[in-house]
Amino acid sequence: MIRTGRADLSFDGIRTEFGLRAAFPPDALAEAEEAVSRPVGDRADLTSIPFVTIDPPGAKDLDQALHLERTASGFVVHYAIADLGLFVTPGGALDAEVRRRGQTMYLPDGNVPLHPTVLSEGAASLLPGVVRPAVVWTFTCSSEGVPTAVEVRRALVRSTAQFDYESVQKTFDAGDPHPSVAALAEFGPLRRALALERGAIELQLPEQEIESDGDGWKLVTRPRASVDSWNAEISLMTGMAAASIMLEARAGILRTLPDPDDAAVGSLRKSAAALGVPWPADLSPGAFLAGLDASTPEALALFTDATRLLRGAGYSAFNGSVPEVVTHAGVAAPYTHVTAPLRRLVDRFATEVCLAVSAGQELPSWLAEALPLLPSLMGASDSLASKVERASLDQVEAWVLTGRVGQEFEAVVMRSGDNEAEVFIASPPVLAKCAGSHLPEGERIHVRLTEADPATHRVRFTAV
Structure with missing residues (x-):
């Protein structure tokens, strides 16, 4: 914890080091401001569904809104995603600028957004109490949490409340969750169990976070709340459904990760044996890791070792033929990004593929031309975001110590x-x-x- 003037403790040096520019070119900003008043077009009116959002405290760039319902035969999940396709004109100045940026860069003293805040924190954000254009995924699921029908369409929605993870967790702990998300406590664990059956791998490494502390900064670690995990399963389910749509149409872009090789799994087994942690021969790496007590030093070491299982992540674009690798080892299924278009470039394009395919339409030429460019754009952006995050943590660690x-x-x-x-x-x-x-x-x-x-x-x- 540090107690010197905030002027001495900005992250401007990191912005300069990595060439991060918050301001948008005038022509891109003008396009964004013009798009605010753009007609929403003909779309379904789903404003009667009481959506809610769950995000970090103080967030204004709200990508997702959620509503779950328990039915006699299972569940119905409505997942509304900010519709950036309405606001960004293909081939325009704003499109060019967001392609250059790739994603929102998060720094403790202010973000470098992917889109101008007039969109990301205004007209495109699923803020509470206002009608917003969205892309809504509707899942009809069995009592086991398996989707039996999936629909994706453009719609109008209205979020009724904005929550954060900690406050929602407290309502579940108190036995009084909001009706729009009450079914998460049953649906989330069902989806997690299905993930473990598939062989999904989730690492529970401690996450360092930087928080404001009066006139300085402090480092904290937060255990992942159950609500956070349950909510993540909704996003994963949506990404898997989107990947299925793309693979059936033989066009789209997947987030891929090769399966871990035998050497990596063998190395992790040796580490477990050396640490005295039993690992039954018939238990998958994902199930083994999920059963560890994340608070123990042995588990921390094994989670760190297990990062070797999840190497080689990338993006695979295709149009006309299916790529050789289509799965993501962490998810243990084909998967793509569609749930964070305010903050990540690829989601807008992946969403447009799903909308076109679901409507029985050919991909528009601008979309087909963009697909092969996205892997390199996102690869460079992901690398930069990782470096910025690590540099910010390193900076605060040095200040604190x-x-x-x-x-x-x-x-x-x-x-x-x-x-x-x-x-x-x-x-x-x-x-x-x-x-x-x-x-x-x-x-x-x-x-x-x-x-x-x-x-x-x-x-x-x-x-x-």
Whole structure:
């Protein structure tokens, strides 16, 4: 935790380092402002459905709104997604600029948005109490949570309330959830069970978050709430349905991840054995990881090791023939991005594919021409976003630890190498490199802080 003036603690250096520009070119901004008053066209009126949104506190770029209903035979899920296709003209100045950006870049002291805020926090955002154009996915599901019918269409919707994960979790814990999401407590676990049956792999590594702390910043870690996990299953179900539509039409763009090879699984099994964590031979990696207690040091080390199972993620565009790899190993099914178009470029194009196919129409030429360009655009954007996030965390870690060089901390060894390891310190929550030979993975050790340099945002420890 740090207590110096906020002017000294901005992230402008990271913006400069990575060439992040918040301002939009005048022609792109003018297009966005003009699009606000654009006619919504002929679309279904679903404003009678009491949608709600669940997002981080204070969020204004609201991509998704949700409504679940328990029926006699199963569930009906309505999932409304912001309709950027209405606001972005293909081939226009705004389209060119959002292609350059790729996605919203999140920094603690302000975002660098994919779209101008007049859209992302205004006319296109599914804010509560106002009618908004949206793309609505409707799932009719069995009592086991399996979709038996899927419909996607343009519609008008109205969110009735804006919630955050913590407050919604509290309503479930108190036994009084909002009626629009009450069925999540049953539907979410059903979907998660189906994911484990497929062999999906989910890592429960501690997530570092940066929070404002008066005149400075602090690092926190948050365990994933059940509501967060349940809500994520709705998004995953939608991405899987969209992928199925694309594969049937032999046109679209998938988010792919090769299955882990035998060597990676074998290495993880050896790590589990070395840590004394039983792994039955007939249990898949995903089921094994899901059964671990995420609070234990052994689990932290295994989750870190398991990142080797999820390497090689990419995007695969196709039109006319199906690519060789169509599945995502983390999901254990074909999957694509369609649920965050305000914040991620590819979702708008993937959504337009699904709408065209579902309507029995040919892909418009601008869409067919854009598909093969998206993998490289998104690959570069994902890489940049990862670097920006890591640099922001490194910067705050250095600020938080300034003045504590020479102090000792208790740490968990996450991953060990010949001369260096990756360690996690719980207080303050820091993930950093530590000098030391063949440190025992999964064990608690003492480390000494040897470097905390805000200028280079470097933090280093040495095993004691």
